[in-house]
């Protein structure tokens with residue numbers, strides 16, 4: 001029986017301060033370095049938001065030009081990375097591919113153990129530029145297609161579509177995609193960011209921190225939920241089946257993926273913006289039935305439980321309408337969250353305090369070690 005006060009899952013515990021972002025649950029607001037995320041999602045590029053999260057303020061025109069230029073010349077993967085990707089079995093989940101690829105990028109970077117701020121920022125910028133290329137190479141090989149090289153004439157989001165599909169879609173699709181990246185980019189001490197901060201607190205390198213974060217994001221209670229949302233919608237099929245499916249799921253004691261949140265109890269601040277992007281995608285692609293299904297499931301879950309959808313709920317179907325297959329969904333989240341993870345790595349590095357909580361022991365009492373002949377076995 002626990003004697004001290006235990007905070008399971010660290011729920012409600014304020015672990016540290018941060019200047020990167022603020023969630024105000026009471027007003028359903030989320031700000032990145034003081035700017036409301038909804039405004040950033042509708043008026044900025046992903047590159048501008050990355051600059052903001054890393055360097056503390058939005059870039060001037062000149063700063064943005066040189067930041068963009070750096071990103072464009074860093075996208076290409078070297079032969080070693082491409083070779084590592086080729087050696088991973090094609091059936092491997094893309095999140096495992098990312099985890100391996102980032103780990104390899106670290107082993108291949110002579111600056112890996114340089115703790116200086118310029119080196120940290122340079123490595124973060126390199127990962128932001130290369131991760132989309134890794135995701136695109138993997139996306140194409142899973143579909144038996146040749147790799148498409150990055151196009152330095154295109155912005156990050158447009159180039160990503162080019163590398164995945166060989167063409168850039170209508171500006172509206174790119175805009176919705178970019179909005180999703182901005183909404184996904186940062187969310188304070190979520191599980192994957194916290195994992196990155198724990199690794200950084202031991203003075204380990206930024207690649208190790210991001211590798212750990214990718215592992216944490218993969219889980220279906222966190223980033224992996226956007227894939228589960230789409231599997232669920234496919235299983236339900238049509239809006240008229242939503243009530244029966246949700247009732248059965250809840251009666252079986254299972255969770256409905258894409259709903260609920262550790263921090264937001266009155267709705268996720270990012271959902272209205274992403275839901276609007278999904279609606280635009282559904283209009284563009286003539287996917288009215290999918291939209292009916294999305295609305296029907298939300299209505300039934302809200303009616304039965306009062307639990308609101310989180311960002312993974314609208315982003316899953318939006319990514320499908322943009323042309324991505326389900327295994328690519330969480331890697332898209334990772335491409336975006338790379339920015340938040342590394343902004344927190346930099347903050348944690350400056351702080352230089354080891355993260356090491358306590359536990360209360362509730363196992364067997366102290367006892368002597370018996371010789372093998374005296375052991376009882378099971």
Ligand SMILES: CC(=O)SCCNC(=O)CCNC(=O)[C@H](O)C(C)(C)COP(=O)(O)OP(=O)(O)OC[C@H]1O[C@@H](n2cnc3c(N)ncnc32)[C@H](O)[C@@H]1OP(=O)(O)O
Pocket residue numbers: 009220221222223225254255256257258259260261262263305307310311312
């Ligand atoms: C971008 C993101 O990573 S957002 C999160 C994405 N994850 C998901 O969508 C997975 C589904 N959701 C969940 O599992 C949870 O809501 C979490 C893990 C996100 C947050 O959970 P916690 O803060 O730990 O709350 P917890 O899981 O204890 O839920 C509290 C209660 O609400 C219920 N609940 C929470 N989420 C759901 C859900 N999605 N479906 C049904 N019931 C739910 C729980 O069963 C629990 O009920 P109980 O008190 O009767 O046991």
Ligand SMILES: O=C([O-])CC(=O)C(=O)O
Pocket residue numbers: 184186187189190191222261262263310311
């Ligand atoms: O904050 C969380 O716990 C999960 C989440 O929504 C995110 O990481 O975007």
